[in-house]
Amino acid sequence: MVSYVIKRIAESIPTIIIGITLTFLVIHLSPGDPGSRFMDPSQPSEYREILQNRFGLNDALHIQYIKWLKQVLFHFDFGNSFYNGKPASGMVFSALRPTMLLAICSLIFALIVGIFLGIIAAVYRDALPDRILTAKMMFFFSTPSFWLGIMLLGIFSIKLGWFPASHLTSLYHDQLNWSGRFADYVHHLILPVITLGLPLSATFYRYIRTGMIEALESEYILASRARGLSVSKLLFHYSLKNSLIPLISVLGITIPALLSGALVVEVIFSLPGLGRTMVSAVFSRDYPIILAASTLAFVTVIVGNLLADVIYSMVDPRIRIKTQGVL
Amino acid sequence: MKGLINILHSDRSLQLGVIIISVICLFSILGPLLSPYHYNTQNLSESFQRPSWSHPLGTDFFGRDLLTRLMYGGRITLTVAFSATLFAVIIGTIVGLASGFIGGWLDRILMRLVDILLGFPKLFVILLLVGMGYTSLGLVVTFLALFSWMEIARIVRSDVWVAKEQLYVKSAEALGLRRRRIIFRHILPNITGPLIVSTVLLISSLILIESSLSFLGLGVQPPNASWGTILNEGRVDPVGAWWISVFSGIIIVTCVIGFNLIGDGLRNILDPKTGKKT
Amino acid sequence: MQFNSPPLLEVKDLCISYRKGGISSSIKGPVCAVKGVSFSVKPGETYAIVGESGSGKTSIAMSVIGFLRPLTGTIFFMNKNIWELDRSGLRRLRSNIQPVFQNSGASLNPRMSAGKIISEAFHAIVDEHEKEKALIDLLRSVGLDREILRRFPHELSGGQKQRLNIARALALKPRLIILDEPLSSQDLSTRAQLIHLLSSFKKAYLLSYILISHNLSLVRLISDRIAIMKQGVFIEEGATEQIINNPSNNYTKVLIEASNIKNVKTG
Ligand SMILES: Nc1ncnc2c1ncn2[C@@H]1O[C@H](COP(=O)(O)OP(=O)(O)OP(=O)(O)O)[C@@H](O)[C@H]1O
Numbered sequence: 058m059v060s061y062v063i064k065r066i067a068e069s070i071p072t073i074i075i076g077i078t079l080t081f082l083v084i085h086l087s088p089g090d091p092g093s094r095f096m097d098p099s100q101p102s103e104y105r106e107i108l109q110n111r112f113g114l115n116d117a118l119h120i121q122y123i124k125w126l127k128q129v130l131f132h133f134d135f136g137n138s139f140y141n142g143k144p145a146s147g148m149v150f151s152a153l154r155p156t157m158l159l160a161i162c163s164l165i166f167a168l169i170v171g172i173f174l175g176i177i178a179a180v181y182r183d184a185l186p187d188r189i190l191t192a193k194m195m196f197f198f199s200t201p202s203f204w205l206g207i208m209l210l211g212i213f214s215i216k217l218g219w220f221p222a223s224h225l226t227s228l229y230h231d232q233l234n235w236s237g238r239f240a241d242y243v244h245h246l247i248l249p250v251i252t253l254g255l256p257l258s259a260t261f262y263r264y265i266r267t268g269m270i271e272a273l274e275s276e277y278i279l280a281s282r283a284r285g286l287s288v289s290k291l292l293f294h295y296s297l298k299n300s301l302i303p304l305i306s307v308l309g310i311t312i313p314a315l316l317s318g319a320l321v322v323e324v325i326f327s328l329p330g331l332g333r334t335m336v337s338a339v340f341s342r343d344y345p346i347i348l349a350a351s352t353l354a355f356v357t358v359i360v361g362n363l364l365a366d367v368i369y370s371m372v373d374p375r376i377r378i379k380t381q382g383v384l
Numbered sequence: 385m386k387g388l389i390n391i392l393h394s395d396r397s398l399q400l401g402v403i404i405i406s407v408i409c410l411f412s413i414l415g416p417l418l419s420p421y422h423y424n425t426q427n428l429s430e431s432f433q434r435p436s437w438s439h440p441l442g443t444d445f446f447g448r449d450l451l452t453r454l455m456y457g458g459r460i461t462l463t464v465a466f467s468a469t470l471f472a473v474i475i476g477t478i479v480g481l482a483s484g485f486i487g488g489w490l491d492r493i494l495m496r497l498v499d500i501l502l503g504f505p506k507l508f509v510i511l512l513l514v515g516m517g518y519t520s521l522g523l524v525v526t527f528l529a530l531f532s533w534m535e536i537a538r539i540v541r542s543d544v545w546v547a548k549e550q551l552y553v554k555s556a557e558a559l560g561l562r563r564r565r566i567i568f569r570h571i572l573p574n575i576t577g578p579l580i581v582s583t584v585l586l587i588s589s590l591i592l593i594e595s596s597l598s599f600l601g602l603g604v605q606p607p608n609a610s611w612g613t614i615l616n617e618g619r620v621d622p623v624g625a626w627w628i629s630v631f632s633g634i635i636i637v638t639c640v641i642g643f644n645l646i647g648d649g650l651r652n653i654l655d656p657k658t659g660k661k662t
Numbered sequence: 663m664q665f666n667s668p669p670l671l672e673v674k675d676l677c678i679s680y681r682k683g684g685i686s687s688s689i690k691g692p693v694c695a696v697k698g699v700s701f702s703v704k705p706g707e708t709y710a711i712v713g714e715s716g717s718g719k720t721s722i723a724m725s726v727i728g729f730l731r732p733l734t735g736t737i738f739f740m741n742k743n744i745w746e747l748d749r750s751g752l753r754r755l756r757s758n759i760q761p762v763f764q765n766s767g768a769s770l771n772p773r774m775s776a777g778k779i780i781s782e783a784f785h786a787i788v789d790e791h792e793k794e795k796a797l798i799d800l801l802r803s804v805g806l807d808r809e810i811l812r813r814f815p816h817e818l819s820g821g822q823k824q825r826l827n828i829a830r831a832l833a834l835k836p837r838l839i840i841l842d843e844p845l846s847s848q849d850l851s852t853r854a855q856l857i858h859l860l861s862s863f864k865k866a867y868l869l870s871y872i873l874i875s876h877n878l879s880l881v882r883l884i885s886d887r888i889a890i891m892k893q894g895v896f897i898e899e900g901a902t903e904q905i906i907n908n909p910s911n912n913y914t915k916v917l918i919e920a921s922n923i924k925n926v927k928t929g
């Protein structure tokens with residue numbers, strides 16, 4: 058298992074390098090330069106030169122790249138923000154926390170909702186509950202999170218005023234005791250988590266429903282039923298376990314989508330996360346921040362994928378044999 | 385033709401999906417021709433009007449008729465989604481065929497590439513590209529396609545693996561037919577079913593991605609407007625001018641549901657095992 | 663028959679193993695389907711390989727037509743080692759050696775009409791008129807009606823499918839045809855017709871056959887030599903009459919008894 062994890066990490070290094078190299082090239086080869094953004098057009102053009110020099114943008118591209126890569130790899134230094142001069146790595150890392158909080162809560166929410174409803178639909182297959190749920194889930198599956206977000210924001214935050222419309226915490230967050238802080242988080246996160254989690258739960262619902270139906274119909278379940286095992290035990294012990302396995306394999310694919318979704322949700326609910334940092338950095342051409350944020354996004358996805366694969370191989374013995382064979 | 389009608393009748397969700405999509409297509413293609421308004425003519429005296437007889441879905445900040453804008457936006461959204469899907473399917477099919485049929489080191493390289501690209505958070509990357517100034521409609525389509533062909537390639541590849549071992553393909557090979565002919569005459573026609581299903585589902589996911597981008601202000605740029613752009617305009621005041629976000633959202637959701645229904649229906653017909661029994 | 667001429671096909675020490683990736687490989691190691699088989703086929707000869715199910719007959723056939731790379735051993739066809747040819751070399755050789763696979767239905771593309779399937783085999787003929795004529799001649803010779811050309815494989819009977827397969831194999835005028843259980847799925851009268859058909863082609867085109875079967879009684883009617891195969895090895899090989907009348911191996915005796923050949927002979 059350990060060697061498998063090492064192998065996977067080694068495999069993912071080229072992915073990260075290719076990703077950040079492409080990002081670097083895209084940024085530096087694109088039309089327009091940050092210098093002119095900061096500059097008052099009335100100022101002399103030498104001023105622009107000075108700015109460009111200060112940002113290190115006047116060197117040849119490959120020199121810039123090598124310098125940058127060295128700093129990143131050996132000092133974990135992505136440079137400083139063009140705007141406020143703070144280290145990009147620090148800014149991006151502090152933005153990662155809200156994103157992770159949002160993503161993980163949404164994932165858990167989606168799993169609970171998806172699995173629970175999936176079981177109900179499978180048990181009442183083709184009866185009324187299944188038909189209603191399947192139609193509802195089709196709706197959520199097809200609903201873009203940004204629309205769901207705006208609707209929730211409009212109704213519950215702006216119109217009814219039940220939930221805050223922005224930020225992860227209240228201003229007085231630090232003065233609360235831990236239970237108060239927790240409640241504060243929940244209060245701020247409920248709408249974003251529903252927005253990000255509900256469409257995702259529809260995906261999980263589909264997998265669980267099909268998996269459960271297949272499992273419930275399999276000969277081995279029928280045989281156990283004939284042997285008089287209780288239905289609820291069968292349901293949770295055998296069928297669910299078997300239908301969870303494909304779900305874990307989709308988890309890997311879900312992670313990049315989750316991060317992309319979080320980006321939109323952060324913009325709608327003004328959460329200070331990675332996605333929002335990225336969007337505003339892109340609009341303002343803050344190169345170090347863009348690079349740091351995309352690098353972090355790649356790494357997060359890869360780590361998430363790795364975790365999903367490790368869990369998968371722990372759950373499904375067939376995969377474990379295969380990986381042993383490969384190694 | 386008769387076969388087509390029979391297929392339509394065999395699955396309820398397919399039927400419903402086809403109806404929804406046909407209506408939306410007609411709405412987008414014919415609508416702007418019939419509407420008395422122009423999608424982009426501003427009339428500030430009619431700014432933010434509620435739905436009424438003269439503007440059934442209300443107006444936006446610039447006093448433009450929302451219904452007309454949505455019809456026009458449909459053209460852009462569907463054009464972007466269809467053309468990006470087309471490119472993605474072409475790329476994915478070629479890569480999948482090459483990977484599956486030729487195999488060996490080519491297969492390893494291509495599948496590694498697929499893995500790498502699948503690992504990218506799509507929205508981050510496209511956002512970066514568009515945000516860096518590559519904003520023309522053609523480029524947006526290109527970026528969408530470049531980051532969407534991988535699933536298709538995987539499906540095609542695994543189907544080719546199966547098809548390649550079929551005896552009728554072996555027989556064709558034994559006749560000494562050229563590779564190209566074997567691929568296009570014997571393998572491709574026999575894997576079109578799953579390919580069509582994933583194509584339809586890709587259209588719906590591309591509509592969603594394009595809308596997200598435009599919603600962030602980084603997809604289709606004014607004066608062009610896709611449904612996502614219009615929804616973004618409604619974000620200014622989701623309560624006061626609710627009709628903008630509500631109606632533009634509804635049409636996106638309906639359209640995506642339509643394509644998903646078609647995809648599901650086709651899947652049920654092609655592979656009755658995973659779908660509901662009829 | 664040109665029994666003194668050099669062999670058309672020469673197989674030496676053929677070993678075939680299936681090493682499917684993944685689960686089975688890591689547990690069991692390679693599965694040896696064929697172990698050290700050698701034989702040769704002369705021009706105009708019918709060579710039969712008889713053996714029980716799973717003995718490795720199809721695997722040999724697949725190697726000989728270039729679909730299954732052998733682990734070790736050489737296969738010379740028309741004096742060329744087929745596993746050392748490059749892709750285009752192999753493609754050129756292909757028209758001389760044609761398979762008729764065990765599963766006649768699966769060998770026909772379900773999305774092509776019978777006419778398309780057959781005319782594809784005439785890919786060497788460019789002239790449409792000439793192609794049409796060759797096609798009709800061929801159909802008549804295998805006893806198929808012109809009318810079936812419009813039909814798709816699923817609309818044909820088992821016998822018709824098999825004839826179509828045979829016709830396709832004959833179209834290129836090959837030197838060697840490998841018939842894998844060509845008769846097992848046919849009823850008795852069709853069998854007789856097909857056997858007659860095959861022998862007539864053999865004379866007309868100076869064809870060689872490799873005839874694969876598990877049924878000794880059918881094989882002996884048209885084969886010149888027979889090899890008995892069991893668990894991946896040839897346990898006996900010889901002229902047909904010698905094998906039938908003077909089997910040296912116990913397993914061969916069992917096979918002969920099982921197929922009631924003695925009964926046929928005496929009664
Ligand atoms: N694709 C494959 N992968 C793994 N093993 C295989 C494969 N094909 C055949 N085998 C194994 O190789 C051995 C020989 O198979 P082969 O198909 O050559 O037998 P056969 O003599 O043609 O049998 P039959 O009369 O049933 O057609 C068998 O043990 C079989 O299980």
Ligand SMILES: [Mg+2]
Nearest residue numbers: 719720721764
């Ligand atoms: Mg066989």
